[in-house]
Amino acid sequence: QQQVKQSPQSLIVQKGGIPIINCAYENTAFDYFPWYQQFPGKGPALLIAIRPDVSEKKEGRFTISFNKSAKQFSLHIMDSQPGDSATYFCAARPDSNYQLIWGAGTKLIIKP
């Protein structure tokens, strides 16, 4: 019940396409859902996060879609660029006093 399941494991998209990465959870107590971007040799960087009281959040070319009833959330990258090639992790937690529960990660490659 503490798991966050992330898919796909890897994804290749042409430049300008819209990669979509999906995550699913079981614990209805989760109330914070961040996405992280990690480049090789770097630490994860917080990209965007959402709370369950909204269904969508946009920051630049990155959008989180949240479906509370389905217990799923996804990351969309608009107008993807080769510089977006990285590993993306979703995560979730019940509140700030708890550790993040991590997805397995998605290795995204944007082809020029």
Place this chain on the structure above:
Amino acid sequence: SAVISQKPSRDICQRGTSLTIQCQVDSQVTMMFWYRQQPGQSLTLIATANQGSEATYESGFVIDKFPISRPNLTFSTLTVSNMSPEDSSIYLCSATTPPEQYFGPGTRLTVT
């Protein structure tokens, strides 16, 4: 936000020795964490570094192997003791400024 630095950025150590990794945050933070990440894998929480008290370790991690200090609200150390090649990994420091959680650049440890 919080900017986190780690020292050293990488090291090659002989088995049986110990290495202490330092983590410095540019502002006072509530919670600090230490993670381990194998190449191509997700993040595994080692422990929560508690200011002024003993760290809280996750299952599979023990204080004798991974002693942690947190003398104040901006600094923590992780020691990897009596190292073996299985300890070769990337070690990441993390800190929260609720609700966000930020990461350092990581310490790449190779044990020979």
